Amino acid sequence: xxxxxxxxxxxxxxxxxxxxxxxxxxxxxxxxxxxxxxxxxxxxxxxxxxxxxxxxxxxxxxxxxxxxxxxxxxxxxxxxxxxxxxxxxxxxxxxxxxxxxxxxxxxxxxxxxxxxxxxxxxxxxxxxxxxxxxxxxxxxxxxxxxxxxxxxxxxxxxxxxxxxxxxxxxxxxxxxxxxxxxxxxxxxxxxxxxxxxxxxxxxxxxxxxxxxxxxxxxxxxxxxxxxxxxxxxxxxxxxxxxxxxxxxxxxxxxxxxxxxxxxxxxxxxxxxxxxxxxxxxxxxxx
Amino acid sequence: xxxxxxxxxxxxxxxxxxxxxxxxxxxxxxxxxxxxxxxxxxxxxxxxxxxxxxxxxxxxxxxxxxxxxxxxxxxxxxxxxxxxxxxxxxxxxxxxxxxxxxxxxxxxxxxxxxxxxxxxxxxxxxxxxxxxxxxxxxxxxxxxxxxxxxxxxxxxxxxxxxxxxxxxxxxxxxxxxxxxxxxxxxxxxxxxxxxxxxxxxxxxxxxxxxxxxxxxxxxxxxxxxxxxxxxxxxxxxxxxxxxxxxxxxxxxxxxxxx
Amino acid sequence: xxxxxxxxxxxxxxxxxxxxxxxxxxxxxxxxxxxxxxxxxxxxxxxxxxxxxxxxxxxxxxxxxxxxxxxxxxxxxxxxxxxxxxxxxxxxxxxxxxxxxxxxxxxxxxxxxxxxxxxxxxxxxxxxxxxxxxxxxxxxxxxxxxxxxxxxxxxxxxxxxxxxxxxxxxxxxxxxxxxxxxxxxxxxxxxxxxxxxxxxxxxxxxxxxxxxxxxxxxxxxxxxxxxxxxxxxxxxxxxxxxxxxxxxxxxxxxxxxxxxxxxxxxxxxxxxxxxxxxxxxxxxxxxxxxxxxxxxxxxxxxxxxxxxxxxxxxxxxxxxxxxxxxxxx
Numbered sequence: 001x002x003x004x005x006x007x008x009x010x011x012x013x014x015x016x017x018x019x020x021x022x023x024x025x026x027x028x029x030x031x032x033x034x035x036x037x038x039x040x041x042x043x044x045x046x047x048x049x050x051x052x053x054x055x056x057x058x059x060x061x062x063x064x065x066x067x068x069x070x071x072x073x074x075x076x077x078x079x080x081x082x083x084x085x086x087x088x089x090x091x092x093x094x095x096x097x098x099x100x101x102x103x104x105x106x107x108x109x110x111x112x113x114x115x116x117x118x119x120x121x122x123x124x125x126x127x128x129x130x131x132x133x134x135x136x137x138x139x140x141x142x143x144x145x146x147x148x149x150x151x152x153x154x155x156x157x158x159x160x161x162x163x164x165x166x167x168x169x170x171x172x173x174x175x176x177x178x179x180x181x182x183x184x185x186x187x188x189x190x191x192x193x194x195x196x197x198x199x200x201x202x203x204x205x206x207x208x209x210x211x212x213x214x215x216x217x218x219x220x221x222x223x224x225x226x227x228x229x230x231x232x233x234x235x236x237x238x239x240x241x242x243x244x245x246x247x248x249x250x251x252x253x254x255x256x257x258x259x260x261x262x263x264x265x266x267x268x269x270x271x272x273x274x275x276x277x278x279x280x281x282x283x284x285x286x
Numbered sequence: 287x288x289x290x291x292x293x294x295x296x297x298x299x300x301x302x303x304x305x306x307x308x309x310x311x312x313x314x315x316x317x318x319x320x321x322x323x324x325x326x327x328x329x330x331x332x333x334x335x336x337x338x339x340x341x342x343x344x345x346x347x348x349x350x351x352x353x354x355x356x357x358x359x360x361x362x363x364x365x366x367x368x369x370x371x372x373x374x375x376x377x378x379x380x381x382x383x384x385x386x387x388x389x390x391x392x393x394x395x396x397x398x399x400x401x402x403x404x405x406x407x408x409x410x411x412x413x414x415x416x417x418x419x420x421x422x423x424x425x426x427x428x429x430x431x432x433x434x435x436x437x438x439x440x441x442x443x444x445x446x447x448x449x450x451x452x453x454x455x456x457x458x459x460x461x462x463x464x465x466x467x468x469x470x471x472x473x474x475x476x477x478x479x480x481x482x483x484x485x486x487x488x489x490x491x492x493x494x495x496x497x498x499x500x501x502x503x504x505x506x507x508x509x510x511x512x513x514x515x516x517x518x519x520x521x522x523x524x525x526x527x528x529x530x531x532x533x534x535x536x537x538x539x540x541x542x543x544x
Numbered sequence: 545x546x547x548x549x550x551x552x553x554x555x556x557x558x559x560x561x562x563x564x565x566x567x568x569x570x571x572x573x574x575x576x577x578x579x580x581x582x583x584x585x586x587x588x589x590x591x592x593x594x595x596x597x598x599x600x601x602x603x604x605x606x607x608x609x610x611x612x613x614x615x616x617x618x619x620x621x622x623x624x625x626x627x628x629x630x631x632x633x634x635x636x637x638x639x640x641x642x643x644x645x646x647x648x649x650x651x652x653x654x655x656x657x658x659x660x661x662x663x664x665x666x667x668x669x670x671x672x673x674x675x676x677x678x679x680x681x682x683x684x685x686x687x688x689x690x691x692x693x694x695x696x697x698x699x700x701x702x703x704x705x706x707x708x709x710x711x712x713x714x715x716x717x718x719x720x721x722x723x724x725x726x727x728x729x730x731x732x733x734x735x736x737x738x739x740x741x742x743x744x745x746x747x748x749x750x751x752x753x754x755x756x757x758x759x760x761x762x763x764x765x766x767x768x769x770x771x772x773x774x775x776x777x778x779x780x781x782x783x784x785x786x787x788x789x790x791x792x793x794x795x796x797x798x799x800x801x802x803x804x805x806x807x808x809x810x811x812x813x814x815x816x817x818x819x820x821x822x823x824x825x826x827x828x829x830x831x832x833x834x835x836x837x838x839x840x841x842x843x844x845x846x847x848x849x850x851x852x853x854x855x856x857x858x859x860x861x862x863x864x865x866x867x868x869x870x871x872x873x
Contacts, residue, residue, distance in 0.1 A: 372732065388721045
């Protein structure tokens with residue numbers, strides 16, 4: 001039971017973290033919430049699903065990430081750049097994009113949920129008395145790998161320095177010669193490829209349908225808020241917390257309430273820590 | 287002997303590891319123009335923020351007419367009669383000058399519990415329009431009442447903030463570098479306004495780099511440096527004071543300008 | 545455009561709306577009624593976001609609360625009028641209570657915190673089967689016994705009355721100034737003596753009141769409720785209506801509620817449901833690209849600047865006494 005809970009919790013956490021980190025990145029750079037992130041998850045899952053029979057599962061994940069990178073460029077141009085500084089319009093525009101993506105997907109793949117079978121689903125490892133499929137372990141391992149890569153990118157690469165500079169102060173960053181539009185585009189590209197990875201990885205564990213991704217995105221929001229907006233490490237921590245709590249709740253309480261648990265936790269946390277568990281620094285200078 | 291209007295005793299404030307203010311004492315009396323000067327980063331704006339309640343102090347006392355106010359939130363202090371302007375002007379850009387100034391009435395209206403019920407009063411009613419028009423007139427911007435703040439030149443916006451303070455009829459008014467970006471004419475109007483306010487019994491605290499204005503307008507000067515009080519007294523004595531001269535990089539300037 | 549012309553536009557607009565029952569069939573009249581009911585929750589976003597600068601992703605939760613309080617009570621035999629009163633009061637009270645922590649949150653923290661509230665309400669409605677009958681839906685809701693045309697005029701009257709009240713508050717009252725001062729700059733609002741927290745709490749409760757009323761009308765009109773009418777996706781749909789309408793413009797909110805409810809139906813001409821919603825999504829994008837101020841922004845450009853010369857009795861009054869108003873005698 002314990003192994004099961006931990007594995008399920010880590011899968012959820014990895015999934016939420018990949019989505020949440022993308023959202024955080026985009027928010028940090030542009031101060032905008034990408035509401036189409038859930039649909040990026042869905043598109044990633046379906047692209048991988050369609051490509052797997054032809055090129056195999058692992059290359060299909062890569063392909064899904066690449067396809068979504070292109071989607072990210074489109075999103076940035078249509079839903080974010082025109083609304084720089086008018087946050088709410090960007091939010092609604094990305095909502096408009098998410099309606100478009102859902103309906104495109106329903107036209108292409110139909111509305112009936114499909115199961116996405118990979119060879120890894122058949123292989124399983126035994127821990128004590130519990131069997132865990134290789135696919136489940138892959139979700140965890142790949143999430144950790146991707147998050148580590150992202151962490152390195154943000155902390156140590158020159159792109160990461162640009163991200164941080166723009167997050168800190170876009171005007172100063174621009175004055176330092178950083179192309180803020182390119183950095184913003186990069187944030188959406190990364191955000192939506194990470195979402196694609198989340199979809200392609202967890203697709204085989206769940207069912208695929210065009211309306212997937214929405215719940216995951218809401219949970220990712222909760223993770224972001226718990227961790228403090230715009231903070232990558234805090235976000236991962238928040239995702240871990242929510243994934244684990246949901247996994248425990250699914251076993252000991254009821255599955256029907258697992259979302260309530262996450263958001264109940266969120267609401268209670270916000271009552272006591274109005275700026276999240278890992279607060280953004282601020283003291284307004286007047 | 288009545289209480290001084292505003293009295294600070296041993297006020298200290300830290301930001302993280304930085305001691306922004308240490309042990310500041312200050313006494314301001316009704317009808318006084320009190321200059322607050324010091325080099326950049328000395329803590330002048332922080333002191334204003336502490337008096338008005340934007341920042342909470344770590345130690346010390348702030349008394350308004352003898353009552354301690356240091357634990358009150360900013361809006362309660364405003365209702366007790368403290369008004370201020372901001373170094374970086376803070377007005378609602380999209381609203382008209384009239385509406386911005388009307389917002390200043392909140393200090394008076396909400397000072398009574400019935401204020402909440404009078405929120406539905408139309409802006410054109412006498413109890414709102416009249417004081418606002420008076421304040422606009424006093425600040426010399428009556429003709430701009432229906433312009434949006436965004437459409438005004440920078441100098442005029444100072445006077446909108448001022449009018450918003452006047453309309454509250456405060457006992458203490460803190461002006462954070464009100465003369466920056468003003469034309470000579472506007473400066474003149476500002477100093478006339480400050481003197482008028484003082485004559486009406488208001489304590490005006492003037493944070494200023496423009497030493498000319500300080501020298502001409504102030505009755506008392508408090509000088510702070512690195513968050514510490516280094517001088518308090520008449521403007522004329524300030525220029526003689528060694529610590530003040532040392533603190534001011536352009537020490538000669540003080541003497542020359544005064 | 546002169547004042548008189550603006551009045552003519554208003555009268556024509558209202559007359560046009562009032563003529564709806566004579567121009568359309570029952571299907572479209574039904575849509576118009578629903579749109580006018582939804583206008584109430586879009587107004588709630590006008591108050592919250594447009595006036596006070598707060599962001600809620602959980603308005604559907606208040607609508608659901610109002611609807612189910614009314615629905616469950618009438619099913620249990622409470623007279624509709626009493627149930628309606630409870631259906632409005634309860635969400636308002638919940639809004640006030642939620643506002644106590646939520647009004648302290650900033651920007652996105654508030655948005656996601658209220659989203660959390662919305663998710664919780666939706667899940668409760670779904671899972672409290674013995675009260676709400678959960679996914680099976682709540683049947684047998686009693687109503688006021690109005691026919692469809694009467695319903696239309698009732699909700700039209702309510703929508704127009706709230707519209708007039710909001711426009712009045714927005715443009716002509718001290719309350720409007722207070723709310724917008726908080727929206728534009730909390731620090732300077734506090735320096736003016738405005739209790740920012742109290743004002744936010746007020747806006748929050750007022751928005752919950754409007755959303756709850758929307759829920760009551762919805763339940764009384766449809767007489768059948770399911771929890772998925774109140775999912776978070778609905779909150780986002782309301783937000784979309786508000787933004788397309790131009791946040792802060794109550795008139796824009798009303799028009800947007802009518803258009804965005806009508807268009808997906810009108811697009812049924814496209815047949816296939818996906819193409820229809822695809823076009824809908826694209827239209828939202830186009831409005832945002834070409835009308836950043838939404839419908840309200842467009843109206844302002846057509847009907848003239850929002851803040852035109854305010855005529856007041858004392859505008860030209862001579863100053864009395866000393867130019868500087870002072871408290872000291």
